[in-house]
Amino acid sequence: MKNQTKLLSGLAAAMIALMAGPALAEPLFWSTQAKPVEESQKMRADVLSKFSGGVDYQASDEGPWRTRIDAELKAGKGTITVLGGLHGELSGLENNLVDLSAIDHVSIGDGLMQLGKLGTSEQKYIPWMQATYLMAADKKALQYLPQGADLNSLTYDQLIAWAKATAEATGGPKFGFPAGPKGLKHRFFQGFLLPSYTHSMVSNFRSAEAETAWNKFKELWQYTNPASTNYSFMQEPLLTGEVLIAFDHVARLADAFNKRPDDFVAFPAPAGPKGRAFMSVIAGVAIPKTAPDMEQAKALVSYMLKPETQVATLRATNFFPVVKTDLPADLPPSVKVSGPAITAMTEAKDALPTLLPMGLGDKGGQFNQVYVDTFERIILAGQDVKQVLNDQAEVLRSLMKDTKAPCWAPDAASDGPCPVN
Amino acid sequence: MSRMLPYMLLLPATAFLCLFFLYPFSLVAIDSVTRDGVYSLENFQRMAGHWKFGSAFWNTMLLAAAVVPVQLVLALTMASIVSKLQTGRSTILYIFAIPLGISDLAAGLIWLSIFEQSGFLNSFLVGLGILDKPMLLLGYQTHWIIFLAIVLAEVWRATAIMMVILVAGMGLIPKEYGEAAQVFGATRWQRFYKVTLPMLKPSLQTALILRVILAFEVFAVVVALGGTQVPVLMSETYQWQFALQDRGVAAALAMVILGVSVAFTLLILRLLHVPKEARP
Numbered sequence: 001m002k003n004q005t006k007l008l009s010g011l012a013a014a015m016i017a018l019m020a021g022p023a024l025a026e027p028l029f030w031s032t033q034a035k036p037v038e039e040s041q042k043m044r045a046d047v048l049s050k051f052s053g054g055v056d057y058q059a060s061d062e063g064p065w066r067t068r069i070d071a072e073l074k075a076g077k078g079t080i081t082v083l084g085g086l087h088g089e090l091s092g093l094e095n096n097l098v099d100l101s102a103i104d105h106v107s108i109g110d111g112l113m114q115l116g117k118l119g120t121s122e123q124k125y126i127p128w129m130q131a132t133y134l135m136a137a138d139k140k141a142l143q144y145l146p147q148g149a150d151l152n153s154l155t156y157d158q159l160i161a162w163a164k165a166t167a168e169a170t171g172g173p174k175f176g177f178p179a180g181p182k183g184l185k186h187r188f189f190q191g192f193l194l195p196s197y198t199h200s201m202v203s204n205f206r207s208a209e210a211e212t213a214w215n216k217f218k219e220l221w222q223y224t225n226p227a228s229t230n231y232s233f234m235q236e237p238l239l240t241g242e243v244l245i246a247f248d249h250v251a252r253l254a255d256a257f258n259k260r261p262d263d264f265v266a267f268p269a270p271a272g273p274k275g276r277a278f279m280s281v282i283a284g285v286a287i288p289k290t291a292p293d294m295e296q297a298k299a300l301v302s303y304m305l306k307p308e309t310q311v312a313t314l315r316a317t318n319f320f321p322v323v324k325t326d327l328p329a330d331l332p333p334s335v336k337v338s339g340p341a342i343t344a345m346t347e348a349k350d351a352l353p354t355l356l357p358m359g360l361g362d363k364g365g366q367f368n369q370v371y372v373d374t375f376e377r378i379i380l381a382g383q384d385v386k387q388v389l390n391d392q393a394e395v396l397r398s399l400m401k402d403t404k405a406p407c408w409a410p411d412a413a414s415d416g417p418c419p420v421n
Numbered sequence: 422m423s424r425m426l427p428y429m430l431l432l433p434a435t436a437f438l439c440l441f442f443l444y445p446f447s448l449v450a451i452d453s454v455t456r457d458g459v460y461s462l463e464n465f466q467r468m469a470g471h472w473k474f475g476s477a478f479w480n481t482m483l484l485a486a487a488v489v490p491v492q493l494v495l496a497l498t499m500a501s502i503v504s505k506l507q508t509g510r511s512t513i514l515y516i517f518a519i520p521l522g523i524s525d526l527a528a529g530l531i532w533l534s535i536f537e538q539s540g541f542l543n544s545f546l547v548g549l550g551i552l553d554k555p556m557l558l559l560g561y562q563t564h565w566i567i568f569l570a571i572v573l574a575e576v577w578r579a580t581a582i583m584m585v586i587l588v589a590g591m592g593l594i595p596k597e598y599g600e601a602a603q604v605f606g607a608t609r610w611q612r613f614y615k616v617t618l619p620m621l622k623p624s625l626q627t628a629l630i631l632r633v634i635l636a637f638e639v640f641a642v643v644v645a646l647g648g649t650q651v652p653v654l655m656s657e658t659y660q661w662q663f664a665l666q667d668r669g670v671a672a673a674l675a676m677v678i679l680g681v682s683v684a685f686t687l688l689i690l691r692l693l694h695v696p697k698e699a700r701p
Contacts, residue, residue, distance in 0.1 A: 063663030181648035227538055229561040229650060240539070362666040369665055373472065376649075380561050391472075 026056040027296050030069065031084030033129075033283050034317045035059040042316035051303050053296070062089055066362055069093065069288060078290030081297045083125075087115060087282045090125050092361030094118040098287040098294070100126050103302055107323040116284055119359065125284030128304055129319035132280050133187060134341050135267050136234065136253045141166050141174065141244035142265070152344045154270040156196065156216050159245075163223035166244055175224045176243030182232035184249055185375060186368040191279025191354040192247075193217055195410045196272025201354060202418045203411050205396055206389035213272065214378050214385050221379050229380070238264065249281070250342070251318040254334035261333035268345030275352035277410065278345050282356070283319065352410055359405030370396045396420050453672035464669040468661075468677070477652040478677075484568075484643075484653065485636035488575045492632060495576065496583035501613070503584070504591040514588065518581045525578060529645025532574040533559075536566070536646065559646060567647040574642045579635060583628040590624025591617065626693040633689065634682045654678050 034043045040059050048055040060068075065085065072078030073096050083090065083097075090097070099122035105113060112127040135154075144165040145151065149158040163175040179185045190201050197213035198204035225243050234248035235255035246253070247269070256264050269278050285304050287297045303309055310321035311328060318334055320342075321327075327335070345351065360367050374392045377383045397420040407418035456463045468474055503514055520528065535541045536558045543555035558566045594617060602612045618625075640655035649656070654674055662671035 061663065063666060066666065067663075181644075226560045226562055227557045230538075230559060230648065242538070365664040365666050377472065 026054045027081035027293065027300055028079050029055050029057045029082045029084060029300070030065065030080040031057065031059045032062050032065045032086065032089055033059060033084050033319070035061070039317055043313075047309060047312045047316050050309075051300060055300065062365065065089070069096075070362075072290050073288065076290065078288060079292060080288055081291045081293065082300050083286045083288055084128060084283065085286075086356060087125075087284060088356040088358055088360065088364050090284055090286055091118045091358045092364075093286070093288070094120055094124045096289050097124045098289055098291070098297075099123055100287065100298075100301060103298060103305075105305065107307075107325070108305070109322075109324075112282065112322055115282055115355075125286035126301055126305065127322040128283045128285045129310070129313055129317065130280060130282050130322055131250050131319045132278055132342055132345070133184070133192065133247065133249050133269065134253060134338055134345070135269055136238060136246050136248070136256065137265055137267070138238060138241070138244040139263055139265060144169055151265065151267045152341075153276075153348065153350075154267070156193075156220075156270045156272050159270045160216065160220050160223070163220060163245060167223040170244070173223045173225050174242075174244040175220060176231060176234055176237050176246035177224055177228045178231050178234055178246075178248050178252065179228045179375070180230050180232040184252070186371040187249070187279055187356075188247055189371040189375060190357070190368075192269050192277050193272070195277035195352055195354050196270070196274055199274040199352070200411050201357075202396065202400065202407060203421050205420055206386075206393040207421065209273070210389060211385050214374075214389070216272075218379060218385075250334075250338045253338070254318040254332070257334035257337040258332050261337060264337065266338045266341035268341055268348060271348075271350050275350045276345065276348050277352040277354055279354045279356065281319075282322075355409045357405075358408050360399075360403045363399060363403050366399055367396075370399065393420050449672045449675055452668055453676045456669050464673040467667075468670050468673045471657075473652045473657060477654050477657045480568075480651055481637055481639070481653045481655075481681075484571060484575070484639060485633060487568075487572050488579075488636055489629070489632055491572070491576050492580045492583055493629070495580050496587055496628065499580070499584045500587035500591055501617075503588050514585075517584055520578045521581045521585075523578065524641070526641035526645060528574055528578040529642035532570055532577075532642070533645050536570045559650075561650050564651065567651050570646050571639075571643055571651065574646065575636070575639065578642065579632065582635075583632050586624050586628040586631070587621065590621050590628075593624075594620045622693050622695045626689060626695075629689050629693070630686050633685050637678055637682050637685075654681075 029048065034040050034057075040057060043057045043059075044055070048057055062085075066089070069078075069080060069083060072080055083093075097118075100116075101123040103123075103126055105123075105126060108127055112130075113123070116123055116125045116127055118124040137151075141162075142151070144162060146158050146161040146165065149162065154162075163173070166175070167173045177183075177185065177188070193213050193216075194205070194210060195201055197216070198207055198209040200207075204210055225237070227237070227242060231237055231243075233252040233255075234243065234246040235253050237243040238246055238253070238256040239259060250266075253266070257266070269276060271277075285301050287294070287301065291297045304313075305323055307321070307323060307325040310323050310325055313319060314321055314327075314335065315332065318332075318338075320335075320339075346353070357364060357367050370392050373395075374388055377388045377392075378385050400417045400420060404417045406416065407414040411418060453464055454460055454462065499517055503510060503517070506513060523531075533540070537543070538555050538557050538559075540558075542558070543552070546552040547555055557563075559570065598616050598620065599612055602616050607615065638655055639653055640659070643651055643653050644656055644659075649660075654677060658671050658674040658678070661667050661674060
C-alpha cells in the first residue's frame with residue numbers, strides 16, 4: 001500500500017513536471033493575428049516549430065490582448081516575450097517597447113520601417129507581414145457587369161449598377177459585405193468608401209462629400225444580401241453562393257480561392273471622385289520592456305524575418321511577406337489569385353493609399369465604433385444621414401482631442417490632434 | 422472553542438467572498454464614479470448618451486418581461502406534475518433538468534443551428550415544400566424573430582432552475598391542507614389556487630428573485646443568436662470593456678444592472694411577503 005502511494009505521488013510529480021517543463025522554457029508569442037484556430041495551429045506547427053526551443057504562440061482578440069500586456073507592464077514583470085499586432089494595436093505602447101534598430105532588417109523597405117518607429121526616434125516594432133482588402137466575385141456574376149466597365153478599374157457607380165443588375169438577374173441581392181459582429185466593416189468605411197469620396201478618414205467626416213458617400217452606400221445596400229449583418233468572413237457566403245460579389249480582407253477571402261480557384265476572381269476596390277482608396281494592413285512584432293529573456297526575444301524577432309519563415313507565414317495566414325523574397329511556385333491558389341489584384345490596386349493611376357488608424361492608443365476600438373455606429377444608424381436604422389454624421393463627428397472630435405492623435409494618410413498632416421471639420 | 426466553531430467553519434467561505442467578490446465589486450463601484458482618478462459622473466453621462474443605451478436597457482427589460490412569466494407558468498406546471506408522480510419521479514426530474522447542465526453559450530449555439538439561414542428550421546420547411554428556398558430569419562430586418570429565438574432559448578435553458586426550487590417547495594407543504602380542502606369539496610384548480618400557491622410563496626420568492634436577476638444578466642444566448650443586433654445591458658458592458666477599452670463606462674453599466682436587480686429583488690420580496698406567523 002505504501003509503495004503504491006509512493007508510486008502514485010511519483011507519477012503525479014512526473015506529470016506536473018512534464019506539463020510545466022516545456023511551457024516554462026518556451027517563449028510566449030502574444031499576438032492578435034492568425035486568430036482562427038486553424039491559422040494559430042499552422043503558426044505553431046509550420047512557422048514557429050523550427051525556432052530552437054519552440055514557441056508558445058497564443059492569439060487573442062485585441063481587447064484581452066491589450067489587457068494582459070497592460071497588466072504585465074503595470075506589474076513591471078512579465079511572461080510575454082514577443083508581441084505581435086497590427087500597426088494600430090502596437091501604437092500607444094511605444095513607451096513600453098524595446099528599441100529594435102539593432103536587428104538586421106536590410107531586406108525590408110524604408111517606408112515600412114519608418115512606420116515601425118511609431119513617431120519616435122527608436123525602432124519600436126519590426127514589420128512582420130502585410131495585407132490589404134480586395135473585392136472578389138463569382139465568375140457567374142461577370143456577365144452582369146455594366147457595359148464598358150473594366151473589372152480592374154471599377155468605380156463605385158459601376159459597382160452599384162453591377163450589383164443591381166446581378167440582383168435583378170438572379171432574383172435576390174447578391175452583393176455581400178462583412179457587417180457581422182466580427183466583420184471588418186469599419187475598415188471599408190475608413191479606408192475605402194470615405195477616402196474615395198472625401199480624400200480623408202477623419203477631417204472631412206461630416207462633409208457634403210461624406211454625405212454623398214454614405215448615400216451611395218445606401219444605394220449599394222439595396223442590392224446587398226440582408227444576411228450580411230451576420231457575415232464575419234466573406235469566404236463562406238461566396239462558397240455557398242449566397243453572395244456573388246463581395247468585399248473583405250484577403251485572408252478572409254482566401255478559403256474561397258483555395259477551395260474553388262477556377263470559380264472566383266479577385267479585383268481592386270472601386271474608385272470614387274477622389275481616387276481609388278485602399279487600406280494597407282501592416283502587422284509588426286515588438287518586444288515589451290517586461291520580456292523575461294531579452295536575448296531569446298530578439299532571436300525570435302530575427303527568426304520571423306527570415307525569408308523561409310516569411311513564406312511559411314504567408315502559407316499559414318495569407319498575409320504577404322514584408323521582406324523582398326522570391327515566392328515559390330507551389331503557393332496556394334489564394335495567393336496567386338489575390339497577388340495580381342493587389343498589384344493592380346496599389347499601382348493603379350488613381351491609387352490613394354490609406355493607413356490603419358494610429359496614435360489612438362487603447363482608444364482604437366472606440367474609433368472603429370464611430371464608423372460602425374454611423375453604419376448601423378444610417379443603413380440599418382435608416383436615420384437621417386446629415387444628423388447622424390453631425391452626431392458622430394462630435395464623438396470623433398472628442399476622441400481625437402482625448403488621444404491627441406495627429407492625422408495620418410490620407411488626411412493632411414496636422415500639428416496636434418487631427419481636426420474634425 | 423465549541424462556541425467559536427461555527428464561525429471558524431464560516432471563515433473560509435467568508436474570506437473567499439470578501440477576496441473574490443466584495444473586493445473586486447468595490448473596485449468596480451469606484452471605477453464607475455471616477456474618471457482619470459477624479460470623482461465624476463461622466464461615465465454615467467457617456468453611458469446614457471450613447472445611442473444604443475436606451476435600446477439595450479429596454480431590450481433587457483422586455484426580455485425579462487417576456488421570459489420570466491412564461492417560465493413561471495411552465496415551472497409551476499412542471500413542478501406540479503413532478504410532485505404528483507408516484508413512479509419515475511426522479512427520472513422525469515432529471516430529464517426536465519437536462520438544459521441546466523448546458524452552458525448558456527452552448528444553448529445559444531444550439532438554437533442558432535435551428536434558426537440559421539442554413540439551419541434545421543429552414544431545411545425542415547424547405548424539405549416539406551413550404552418554402553422554396555431558405556429564408557433569412559435572424560436578419561436585421563426581422564428583429565422580432567431574433568427576439569423570439571432568444572426568448573425560446575432562454576425558456577428552454579433556464580426554466581428548470583425555477584422548477585427545481587418549486588419542487589422542493591411543494592414537498593414542504595403538509596398534505597393535510599390539501600386533504601382538508603378536498604373534504605370541503607374544493608376542486609383540483611381551487612386546491613392549487615387557494616392552497617398550494619399561497620403556501621408556495623417563500624419558494625416562489627426565491628425562484629423569482631434568482632430568475633429575474635439572471636434575466637437581467639442575459640448575455641451569451643443574446644450574442645450567439647443576435648450578435649450586436651439586439652443590444653442588452655450585459656453585451657453593452659462587454660462591448661465597452663473589451664472593444665472600446667473604457668472600464669469606467671463598463672463599470673457604470675454594471676452598476677445599472679446591479680441597481681435594476683436590487684430594485685426588482687426588493688419589489689418581489691415585498692409583493693410575495695409572507696408574515697412570520699403565517700409561515701408553515
